[in-house]
């Protein structure tokens with residue numbers, strides 16, 4: 141429907157009808173206005189499948205939803221580092237929405253993994269904002285290609301579940317801009333999500349749901365968002381403030397209570413009716429966009445999606461370690477040990493919980509493939525323990541087999557929406573089981589099912605480790621294909637596995653004090669921190685092994701020197717030098733060699749997943765624009781590239797750089813600084829424009845020495861270096877004092893005038 145037409149409809153509505161449209165009809169629908177023929181539309185969770193609840197609605201995944209297909213969760217899909225694959229997944233979810241009459245799927249969820257403890261890490265993509273933004277954009281493109289909207293969530297800085305509805309994420313602006321915003325920003329700019337869901341928490345004291353800077357200044361005015369903003373379920377505190385700030389739709393229904401407040405505020409003159417009209421217009425635009433192309437006849441082939449889910453899972457799993465036990469020979473006798481071999485943990489708890497129409501375990505998949513596998517349960521997740529008999533059975537199965545595969549991981553109760561973990565350990569009975577099995581069989585492989593990193597105290601005891609994450613309902617198919625070499629593992633870690641929780645940068649402050657969660661580690665999240673502090677990690681960001689080997693060579697940069705307005709192209713040649721076909725993820729990191737800003741050692745700015753036959757090689761090209769080199773300048777309140785040399789590093793992980801080259805990037809920012817008598821020498825000399833004006837005065841200012849007590853010893857103690865250092869940080873006004881009156885105050889005033897002049 142044309143904008144004009146929607147505006148006409150709005151002009152025919154009563155204030156009550158308009159205020160009503162600004163909140164949900166119930167848990168999952170927007171309101172209708174039957175008098176004007178305006179229908180209601182449905183929204184549903186997401187993100188890794190469709191959770192459509194027809195009856196007994198609730199947002200915590202407790203009551204049943206329709207049978208659907210559970211795809212791998214975001215913790216896994218991010219590890220695919222594969223835009224096309226995620227777009228495919230989005231397409232299939234979009235189709236299921238069309239089939240089911242759902243206008244918007246509530247996802248993707250892109251919050252940054254600040255700590256391994258966050259209960260919803262499994263729903264989020266990465267500790268790295270660039271990766272999260274790329275994967276989110278692909279997902280949105282996929283879903284929206286089916287004319288179904290998305291709701292990118294939870295905007296913003298919602299990286300803990302503890303007190304999620306009341307705590308304030310206290311974060312400085314640079315950190316928001318560089319770490320917590322970019323995934324949203326990239327998605328808005330690249331794929332225009334129909335809606336954005338604001339988070340429950342406050343940001344620097346103001347609820348996201350009533351934060352005008354967040355919802356209007358940044359989201360709309362800076363990034364150009366054109367859809368509507370909805371609240372997370374129950375995130376509204378002051379509805380009127382929220383509406384003014386840019387929160388268009390309150391979800392779910394407030395039973396009319398908040399609609400009434402909107403009407404009163406307009407009647408009292410506290411709220412401009414145009415603000416209500418604006419929200420209604422945005423909500424109706426999205427509703428009609430869906431309705432006018434609704435295709436309920438779209439088929440939903442769940443069996444085909446089950447297989448798609450298996451294929452996606454296969455591309456996401458990360459081979460963390462392999463000393464040769466993998467791939468398993470198909471003729472070998474294998475012991476599958478651990479309850480997750482039979483009943484895999486493949487998704488997390490809460491609002492994203494999908495009612496899977498079927499699940500394929502590794503045990504089933506192995507049987508279907510006629511593999512020689514025996515099974516020992518090993519532990520009981522319901523009782524959260526393992527008996528001596530279970531361990532004994534597992535050990536004996538391991539002893540009598542060529543290879544033992546322990547299916548381990550976090551039971552459901554360990555991580556979920558609504559609460560955070562308190563440690564990052566596997567259940568102790570699983571650690572013990574793994575050690576016992578590894579003692580019994582040197583070919584012990586561990587397959588992990590978890591939404592967030594775990595400690596691996598047995599790492600040196602086992603031969604191989606495959607991180608399966610929460611791989612969706614067809615996880616078993618993918619596991620067996622990888623374990624037996626029908627598929628070559630190609631996932632890469634989208635997060636660092638620290639050796640222990642206390643190594644994590646947010647460790648001292650995570651959870652916060654009462655309602656204050658201070659993000660004191662700032663921009664140093666994940667590998668940005670571990671690398672800067674040189675803290676050894678268990679598995680680095682970007683890590684992932686393959687059954688083949690790749691060689692990198694011949695890095696070509698399009699130029700040795702560019703302006704920050706230009707694009708640099710970096711091309712590298714990659715060759716499969718092993719004997720199996722496989723995929724790798726070429727990762728490009730940028731390092732600022734010297735910077736006056738405090739910056740990470742390196743940051744991911746590009747990645748490409750490529751497939752290579754044995755012996756085959758391909759060129760991979762990356763394009764780098766200003767943002768690849770920039771940091772958020774507090775002074776300029778904008779992105780800024782400091783002129784200087786940057787190193788382009790390309791490799792297999794953040795710790796495995798294979799080729800690198802340097803480029804000089806020149807800033808084109810015209811920075812007009814304001815100077816005063818308080819300005820210090822160092823800052824004036826660092827500004828090329830001011831420096832030129834300042835140099836002629838230097839001889840009049842002379843060598844400035846701090847007041848001396850007159851003794852020779854004092855004069856000697858003042859070395860040249862010390863003197864320079866003192867002078868560097870001296871404000872102009874200090875010269876008057878330290879020159880003992882030789883330099884008159886008028887000269888300082890004159891210098892300030894010249895520095896600020898045209």
Ligand code: BGC
Pocket residue numbers: 185198199200246293372373491
């Ligand atoms: C979650 C959202 C979800 C919504 C609706 C909230 O509790 O935070 O991610 O989309 O419920 O189920």
